[in-house]
Amino acid sequence: MMEMGTPDKTQISNTISHFEDSPVFNYLNSLSPIKPDKSTHVAQPFSSLTFALLPSIFASPQVNSHKESRFLKRSQELDLENAKDQSENESKVAAVNFANNTTGQNENGTELPGKFYVTINAGETSISPADVIELSQTLKYDSGSPDCNSTSPKENAECHPPDGLHLLQHSEDHESKEKGDAEGISGQNRELMQFSLDGLDLKSTDLLIFSSPNDASAFRGLVQISPDTSNGLLASMVPNAAQHEMLTASENRRLLLHQASAVEQYETEGHSFLSSESHFSNGDAQTEMDECFDKGKGGDTKALVPYGSKMSADLHRGIRRRCLDFEPTQPNQKICDSSLAVQQVTDNKESKDKRLILVKQGVTTEKRILPGIGLHLNALTSSSKTFKHETMLPDPSSQLSTADQDNLNPVNSENEVDPTVKSLPLMEYDPTCASMNYEELNQLSPRKKRHRDLSGEPESCKRCNCKKSKCLKLYCECFAAGVYCIEPCACQDCLNKPIHEETVLATRKQIESRNPLAFAPKVIRSSDTVAETWDEINKTPASARHKRGCNCKKSNCLKKYCECYQEGVGCSINCRCEGCKNAFGTKDGTILAGADCEMEEDSENCEKSAVAQKNMELNDSLLLSTPSELNRPVLPMGFPPKAKQLRSSLVSSSYSIRPYQRTGGSGLLGPGLKARQTNPEDEIPRHTLWRCSHHWPNEGRLSYQQEGLSSSCGLWFYTGSTEWRPEADLEIDSGFPFTLLAQPGVNSLFENASRPSFG
DNA sequence: GAGTTTGAAACT
DNA sequence: CAGTTTCAAACTC
Numbered sequence: 001m002m003e004m005g006t007p008d009k010t011q012i013s014n015t016i017s018h019f020e021d022s023p024v025f026n027y028l029n030s031l032s033p034i035k036p037d038k039s040t041h042v043a044q045p046f047s048s049l050t051f052a053l054l055p056s057i058f059a060s061p062q063v064n065s066h067k068e069s070r071f072l073k074r075s076q077e078l079d080l081e082n083a084k085d086q087s088e089n090e091s092k093v094a095a096v097n098f099a100n101n102t103t104g105q106n107e108n109g110t111e112l113p114g115k116f117y118v119t120i121n122a123g124e125t126s127i128s129p130a131d132v133i134e135l136s137q138t139l140k141y142d143s144g145s146p147d148c149n150s151t152s153p154k155e156n157a158e159c160h161p162p163d164g165l166h167l168l169q170h171s172e173d174h175e176s177k178e179k180g181d182a183e184g185i186s187g188q189n190r191e192l193m194q195f196s197l198d199g200l201d202l203k204s205t206d207l208l209i210f211s212s213p214n215d216a217s218a219f220r221g222l223v224q225i226s227p228d229t230s231n232g233l234l235a236s237m238v239p240n241a242a243q244h245e246m247l248t249a250s251e252n253r254r255l256l257l258h259q260a261s262a263v264e265q266y267e268t269e270g271h272s273f274l275s276s277e278s279h280f281s282n283g284d285a286q287t288e289m290d291e292c293f294d295k296g297k298g299g300d301t302k303a304l305v306p307y308g309s310k311m312s313a314d315l316h317r318g319i320r321r322r323c324l325d326f327e328p329t330q331p332n333q334k335i336c337d338s339s340l341a342v343q344q345v346t347d348n349k350e351s352k353d354k355r356l357i358l359v360k361q362g363v364t365t366e367k368r369i370l371p372g373i374g375l376h377l378n379a380l381t382s383s384s385k386t387f388k389h390e391t392m393l394p395d396p397s398s399q400l401s402t403a404d405q406d407n408l409n410p411v412n413s414e415n416e417v418d419p420t421v422k423s424l425p426l427m428e429y430d431p432t433c434a435s436m437n438y439e440e441l442n443q444l445s446p447r448k449k450r451h452r453d454l455s456g457e458p459e460s461c462k463r464c465n466c467k468k469s470k471c472l473k474l475y476c477e478c479f480a481a482g483v484y485c486i487e488p489c490a491c492q493d494c495l496n497k498p499i500h501e502e503t504v505l506a507t508r509k510q511i512e513s514r515n516p517l518a519f520a521p522k523v524i525r526s527s528d529t530v531a532e533t534w535d536e537i538n539k540t541p542a543s544a545r546h547k548r549g550c551n552c553k554k555s556n557c558l559k560k561y562c563e564c565y566q567e568g569v570g571c572s573i574n575c576r577c578e579g580c581k582n583a584f585g586t587k588d589g590t591i592l593a594g595a596d597c598e599m600e601e602d603s604e605n606c607e608k609s610a611v612a613q614k615n616m617e618l619n620d621s622l623l624l625s626t627p628s629e630l631n632r633p634v635l636p637m638g639f640p641p642k643a644k645q646l647r648s649s650l651v652s653s654s655y656s657i658r659p660y661q662r663t664g665g666s667g668l669l670g671p672g673l674k675a676r677q678t679n680p681e682d683e684i685p686r687h688t689l690w691r692c693s694h695h696w697p698n699e700g701r702l703s704y705q706q707e708g709l710s711s712s713c714g715l716w717f718y719t720g721s722t723e724w725r726p727e728a729d730l731e732i733d734s735g736f737p738f739t740l741l742a743q744p745g746v747n748s749l750f751e752n753a754s755r756p757s758f759g
Numbered sequence: 760g761a762g763t764t765t766g767a768a769a770c771t
Numbered sequence: 772c773a774g775t776t777t778c779a780a781a782c783t784c
Contacts, residue, residue, distance in 0.1 A: 464780090465780075467778085468778065469779075473779095474768055474769085475767080475768060475779055475780090477780080480768095514769095550766080552765085553766075555765065559764095559781070559782075560781055561767090563766085760784100763782075763783070764781075764783085765780085765781070766781100767780100768778075768779100769776080770775075770776065771774085
């Protein structure tokens with residue numbers, strides 16, 4: 001499979017321009033986590049650089065394709081001595097720290113509340129406050145946006161440069177981050193910020209730093225500047241179609257590898273940092289990352305963000321997130337310091353091989369190499385966390401050839417990799433850990449730490465205590481979570497470590513062969529409707545259901561023995577539990593509001609329960625009152641036979657989705673989807689079957705909402721492997737206006753696919 | 760911290 | 772597929 005996952009960018013651009021006003025275009029935009037916003041054409045030359053934030057829901061372990069060892073090898077390839085040539089080569093690195101104090105989501109993606117400070121350091125590496133350029137609060141996401149109401153020519157230049165620097169603006173509701181919910185990041189809250197820095201005089205600029213006036217909501221990214229590009233910041237990374245050749249895939253990979261290695265090395269230097277290798281976040285990790293940043297100690301930790309969707313995507317793919325291990329970090333070791341900068345060094349021998357050198361407080365530390373692309377903008381919002389690198393688990397299912405792995409081929413053999421997936425954050429992030437400061441974490445025993453999980457913590461911070469399984473069975477939480485065991489684990493004879501990569505991979509493969517969904521999330525958060533706020537998302541435990549259901553006999557689903565209860569979700573008909581009293585909802589559909597909230601976080605979960613009950617009741621009534629639902633066949637969920645159809649819910653639990661409103665008629669299809677509309681002339685509700693003709697890159701969901709039915713029916717596309725499950729077609733009653741929703745993964749699928757076909 | 764309980768995972 | 776065993780987390784004391 002080849003170019004499916006890597007569509008020609010020029011073609012895409014042209015297509016976009018042609019369809020800009022078409023429903024298809026709108027539809028695609030509606031699906032995209034990136035706000036369509038204005039002047040898409042402006043971004044075209046740099047489309048490859050636009051980030052697409054991806055929720056963790058697409059972070060299935062199965063899709064990870066890169067082996068950690070590859071990164072390590074690449075890390076070793078990093079020639080630090082070449083860093084000495086940085087000045088000679090006039091390498092330029094821009095550490096772009098984006099900050100926005102956005103307090104709410106950006107509905108149309110055109111406004112970016114908050115301020116941007118651009119610090120330009122013309123000197124070696126020092127950062128002078130005098131060099132700070134404060135950008136207008138109205139700095140627009142889109143460089144081409146007419147809304148870029150800069151009040152000064154300089155600002156305008158930044159807003160409308162010939163060569164756009166496209167950066168993903170991660171605008172999110174800060175409060176959602178406070179929730180500590182791993183799903184707190186909404187696509188709605190992620191905006192693509194595209195602005196060019198070409199207008200800036202960067203000839204003598206080694207550093208370009210966007211400092212956040214508000215650390216709490218700041219997000220930062222590292223952007224490297226091409227050493228051989230004088231007219232455009234980031235030109236090397238953001239190849240201008242008119243001036244630069246697009247970096248080849250291998251070059252991009254190399255660049256990424258170098259950057260990843262830089263982080264790795266930096267870590268080895270004793271610095272706490274998010275490793276591009278291990279901290280690549282996928283999916284939910286975005287939010288989690290935000291959490292880490294928000295709540296970390298010191299408040300100076302910054303996320304280094306991968307830049308360039310293509311490159312980052314390459315690297316992202318196959319990255320497994322790993323729990324972050326918060327360790328005490330000396331203040332001077334925090335690379336995520338406000339004064340942090342990264343300098344890129346270009347190898348004379350290979351101009352396109354770029355490395356980043358960490359520059360801290362005006363001091364260039366060659367050994368402290370950081371990747372400009374090592375971190376994701378997801379991490380952007382926050383301020384401060386200390387991270388410890390942890391290796392990630394490669395995706396055993398990716399089965400890349402050695403060559404591919406060495407090259408970190410961004411496109412796997414199946415090529416269904418969507419840009420969005422590729423642009424997963426290059427960092428490991430532990431939301432769980434993020435919810436506490438370091439001391440708190442370390443004071444907790446593994447057991448107590450686990451208790452944290454009940455409060456909505458994700459699985460990324462697993463700490464096992466395996467004694468016999470060698471952490472190579474699903475008994476092991478770490479292994480089951482697709483992560484390597486880490487130091488806090490108390491496991492014995494652990495083989496779930498990078499040094500046993502082959503064993504781990506083989507074992508995973510074996511288990512997956514037995515059950516393709518073995519490493520898939522156990523709890524499916526149905527997303528039947530558009531969540532308007534993160535609060536909604538965070539309060540809908542009942543909207544989720546355990547994938548397989550529990551089998552509790554004695555716990556009455558009131559203890560964490562019950563996986564459903566443990567995950568904070570209600571039991572469903574999939575459950576074979578006896579005497580179910582799950583506070584989040586019993587399998588018979590009732591919620592025992594106020595029932596035994598025996599969990600430690602009683603109040604919290606009782607609250608969840610109440611909300612869940614409300615949602616469930618409403619959903620149930622809606623479902624029953626929805627005529628089309630009666631006509632609609634039960635949708636296969638793509639789950640094992642035991643799986644049952646998910647209960648519909650009113651609130652998206654994972655990501656906000658930008659709906660595309662469409663009224664009636666035939667289905668509006670995105671690329672890769674084939675609509676099969678049944679007899680449009682029928683008076684009875686018609687159905688449109690949305691079928692994805694592509695291999696599903698990971699997991700995701702496609703849901704819809706129909707106005708006339710006031711009911712939201714969701715469908716999860718879910719694959720344990722990269723295989724698309726044809727049974728997961730989405731049939732829509734096209735007789736009613738409907739809103740088709742999709743997560744970024746779905747969207748990216750569309751983007752990679754050919755033009756949509758109607759009918 | 761040790762022992763028990765529990766249910767998922769693994770095995771037959 | 773069902774029954775049994777193994778395992779580690781959850782829980783109790």
